[in-house]
Amino acid sequence: MKRPILIHPDPRLKKVCEPVPDLSDDLRRLADDMLETMYDAPGIGLAAPQVGVTRRLIVLDCVKDEGEEPRPLVMFNPEVVASSDETNVYEEGCLSIPDQYADVTRPKIVDVRWIDRDGNAQAETFDGLWATCVQHEIDHLNGKLFIDYLGAVRRQMITRRMQKLKREQARA
Ligand SMILES: [Zn+2]
Numbered sequence: 001m002k003r004p005i006l007i008h009p010d011p012r013l014k015k016v017c018e019p020v021p022d023l024s025d026d027l028r029r030l031a032d033d034m035l036e037t038m039y040d041a042p043g044i045g046l047a048a049p050q051v052g053v054t055r056r057l058i059v060l061d062c063v064k065d066e067g068e069e070p071r072p073l074v075m076f077n078p079e080v081v082a083s084s085d086e087t088n089v090y091e092e093g094c095l096s097i098p099d100q101y102a103d104v105t106r107p108k109i110v111d112v113r114w115i116d117r118d119g120n121a122q123a124e125t126f127d128g129l130w131a132t133c134v135q136h137e138i139d140h141l142n143g144k145l146f147i148d149y150l151g152a153v154r155r156q157m158i159t160r161r162m163q164k165l166k167r168e169q170a171r172a
Pocket of ligand 1: 093094095096136137140
């Protein structure tokens with residue numbers, strides 16, 4: 001089932017999310033709903049607070065080529081345990097900040113640990129777009145958005161645009 005995506009500014013997008021202590025069918029259903037919502041948007045990553053659930057859960061799939069197999073990843077309690085000194089710049093966007101994009105610099109390579117959909121501990125090294133995406137999604141769990149990396153003027157400009165968008169949506 002698709003879930004509505006919260007649009008910035010929203011207090012739920014600024015919260016530090018709670019760890020998931022035990023997997024439940026409800027949480028697995030939430031993860032499946034988040035994947036469906038992400039693919040439908042379409043996007044390459046989604047964090048639970050973006051659908052109003054302040055739990056440490058993200059989903060992502062950065063496979064972009066048409067011919068390539070999709071690779072949906074569900075991560076409970078994801079954690080970056082090591083990151084490279086080498087950095088990468090990507091033009092980032094966010095489903096909670098529609099149609100706004102900006103360059104963000106992040107570590108190029110990160111080691112990530114998480115609990116998968118079946119409750120198993122996983123660890124993997126991510127590079128390139130995957131590394132950027134997983135860091136962007138984990139930031140959401142700490143109440144941080146990609147616009148928080150920008151200067152105040154740019155951030156406020158984007159926030160005002162989103163406030164206007166929300167007013168228009170509320171009227172529609
Ligand atoms: Zn985002």
